Amino acid sequence: MSLIVACALIATGPAAELHAAVLDVARLPAIERGGVRYASFHALPGERRAEGAAVLSFVLNTVSQAQGIVDVEEVEETEQRLWRVRWFRYGLNAEDWERLASEDPYWHVRLPLANVRKSRAKEVFIDGPWLPTDLTARLRA
Numbered sequence: 001m002s003l004i005v006a007c008a009l010i011a012t013g014p015a016a017e018l019h020a021a022v023l024d025v026a027r028l029p030a031i032e033r034g035g036v037r038y039a040s041f042h043a044l045p046g047e048r049r050a051e052g053a054a055v056l057s058f059v060l061n062t063v064s065q066a067q068g069i070v071d072v073e074e075v076e077e078t079e080q081r082l083w084r085v086r087w088f089r090y091g092l093n094a095e096d097w098e099r100l101a102s103e104d105p106y107w108h109v110r111l112p113l114a115n116v117r118k119s120r121a122k123e124v125f126i127d128g129p130w131l132p133t134d135l136t137a138r139l140r141a
Contacts, residue, residue, distance in 0.1 A: 014128065017042055017082045018135050024075045024084060025139060035088040039072070042081045049080035056083060065091025 017040040025033050041052045057072045064070060070089045075082040087096075112123045127136040 013042060014040060015131055015135070017078065018131055018139065020075050020078050020082050022135050022139050024082075032086065032088075035086055037085045037087060038075070039083045039085060040081060041083070046079060053080065053083050056085075060085065060090055063090070063092070063096070 017038065021038045024038075025036055028036060039053075039056055041049045044052050053072055053074065057070075060072065061069055066089060070086075073084040073086070074080055075084055109126050109128055110123050111126050127133065127140075
């Protein structure tokens with residue numbers, strides 16, 4: 001089964017947003033792809049998603065280093081379930097963004113590390129096991 005056909009079979013939930021993100025990031029200029037992240041609102045009722053995007057925009061602009069207000073961008077054809085964030089527009093570096101985005105219940109799982117002596121990290125984030133691994137790998141790439 002091709003990746004396109006497999007993606008078309010994914011109808012709802014985090015996997016649907018992952019599919020939309022993979023397609024969306026592929027349409028962006030290659031130079032921008034590494035600085036794009038996505039926020040999924042699939043768990044919000046449809047009538048609350050625009051409000052959720054406004055809250056996300058407010059929070060990001062609160063920590064922003066940009067000269068003006070920067071809007072989040074709705075990913076086309078997702079009925080306001082998925083929003084694109086170009087973190088470089090906020091004047092944030094990669095570490096700032098990753099710290100802000102560390103709480104992600106839809107696409108990642110926190111995994112405590114057993115041997116913290118060799119590493120200062122106490123936990124790592126792994127892709128959610130409920131998501132198609134080929135899509136998570138494509139989006140990460």
